Amino acid sequence: MHESPLHAFHLKHNAQMVPFAGWTMPIRYAGIVEEHKQVRSSGGIFDVSHMGRVKVSGRHARRLLERLCSRRVHDMQPGQCRYSLMCNDRGGVRDDVIVYRHDDDEFTVVVNGANREKMLGHFEQVRAAGDLSVKIDDTTMKTAMVAIQGPKVMGFVGKFSTEIPTLKRYRFTVKNLVVAKLTVSRTGYTGEDGIEVILPAGMVDMALKLILKDVDMDAPDALVKPAGLGSRDSLRLEAGMPLYGHELGEEINALSCGVDFAISLDKDTGEFAETFIGMEALKKVQENGGPRVRLVGLAFEGRRTPRQDMPVKSGEREVGKVTSGCLSPTLDRPIAMALVNADVAAPGTRLQVDAGRAVLEGEVVSLPFYKAPKG
Amino acid sequence: MSSPADRKYTSSHEWIQVAGDAGTLGLTRFAVEQLTDVTFVEMKKVGTAFKAGDSLGEVESVKTTSDVYAPVDGVITEVNKAASDDPSLLNSDPFGTGWLVKFKVSSGAGLAKCVDAATYDRDIAH
Numbered sequence: 001m002h003e004s005p006l007h008a009f010h011l012k013h014n015a016q017m018v019p020f021a022g023w024t025m026p027i028r029y030a031g032i033v034e035e036h037k038q039v040r041s042s043g044g045i046f047d048v049s050h051m052g053r054v055k056v057s058g059r060h061a062r063r064l065l066e067r068l069c070s071r072r073v074h075d076m077q078p079g080q081c082r083y084s085l086m087c088n089d090r091g092g093v094r095d096d097v098i099v100y101r102h103d104d105d106e107f108t109v110v111v112n113g114a115n116r117e118k119m120l121g122h123f124e125q126v127r128a129a130g131d132l133s134v135k136i137d138d139t140t141m142k143t144a145m146v147a148i149q150g151p152k153v154m155g156f157v158g159k160f161s162t163e164i165p166t167l168k169r170y171r172f173t174v175k176n177l178v179v180a181k182l183t184v185s186r187t188g189y190t191g192e193d194g195i196e197v198i199l200p201a202g203m204v205d206m207a208l209k210l211i212l213k214d215v216d217m218d219a220p221d222a223l224v225k226p227a228g229l230g231s232r233d234s235l236r237l238e239a240g241m242p243l244y245g246h247e248l249g250e251e252i253n254a255l256s257c258g259v260d261f262a263i264s265l266d267k268d269t270g271e272f273a274e275t276f277i278g279m280e281a282l283k284k285v286q287e288n289g290g291p292r293v294r295l296v297g298l299a300f301e302g303r304r305t306p307r308q309d310m311p312v313k314s315g316e317r318e319v320g321k322v323t324s325g326c327l328s329p330t331l332d333r334p335i336a337m338a339l340v341n342a343d344v345a346a347p348g349t350r351l352q353v354d355a356g357r358a359v360l361e362g363e364v365v366s367l368p369f370y371k372a373p374k375g
Numbered sequence: 376m377s378s379p380a381d382r383k384y385t386s387s388h389e390w391i392q393v394a395g396d397a398g399t400l401g402l403t404r405f406a407v408e409q410l411t412d413v414t415f416v417e418m419k420k421v422g423t424a425f426k427a428g429d430s431l432g433e434v435e436s437v438k439t440t441s442d443v444y445a446p447v448d449g450v451i452t453e454v455n456k457a458a459s460d461d462p463s464l465l466n467s468d469p470f471g472t473g474w475l476v477k478f479k480v481s482s483g484a485g486l487a488k489c490v491d492a493a494t495y496d497r498d499i500a501h
Binding site: 016027028031032033034230234303304305307326327355357 | 408412414433435437438440466
């Protein structure tokens, strides 16, 4: 079991540690709901060091990523990040990733922790098949990654660096400390404004002190408090963001997952035309009227929480399965995402979830469930 | 924090307190910490007869749904409405106001399988 570079930090803040994707990670500190509300109202700091950080560099680095990514890479500027899927040749989802472009031929790809080994193998296989000149360097173990998220985060981060609050969404900058580099991006997985920071594993204590210098995380009214993977999950669910193993998977068609913005089926046209793996299969699905199954949001009456894999029904007919559910701390009602037949995917459609001993009455609603007010 | 010594404990993390033929049952602090924030409590109705090993109802948390099991035979005499109305009572006071059901014990034979607080605390530490 891998320990994160923030392990001592977690223990100091009384985290409940759980095994997650081969790592021991904090599921909560104070409490999942309390942390969730702290992030929505002020700020939280998450350890996401279990996610894979892979440097991809060399003469053919861009070409390798064009083959892998469902979105274009060539038009990314240095300092830009981009959310993308990586598919299998059937159009299923191998992973969803963030690509950082450092330079013409230097990138970092952040992959899901549970998929790191698989995706490293996939990168190498695609590299070898194309005989591409690319260095693939897994930097996960020598780096840490933290996400600092919430409406008040950009305010105090400005004290550490006046540049960071000027970053646009999905842009990043590299801050040079004395002996270390911090990659700071305006990205996140909570539906709130904030940053994600990649830093050398040995620099965590020093870097946290620099970034959070005026914040006493143990104070009851602290602007930023530690937040665990439990609240990260309920936050991303409210924000309608898919998660690998739930809304995304090898057997789930990429066009079903509600992330069409991240699939460029015209990528094989124009300058730098490239075909990505899975593109042909996805085009066929599109030409044949689109996917049969769609990701939807469901909002429920009552207090019971729908859970992954529970059947979704329209009367007696089974029309899909729940992929994620929670009692939304912000909306104070149960919510879920589900993959359902396209004919029952329209907002307003009444659907039921079979929870075994109870039937949960729900309605299709548009995603996201929650959108942060513009600050 | 040690569990109260005035009751018995099951391997599925319920506590049970019996005085004469009147029993009270809830979940241990360890159990609710594993569940994390409790969001929903639904016990079976007053008058329901149960055997040792039967489910007395369900407790849902942010993370999961869990059954609550009876260690003895009996009939439910009272369900904690305060806990159904405010499930966070289980997190804040699992051994006190966060109790789940009261019941009349018809056979306490299952109590022999329950352990005392010291043994329970040792078991969960492993």
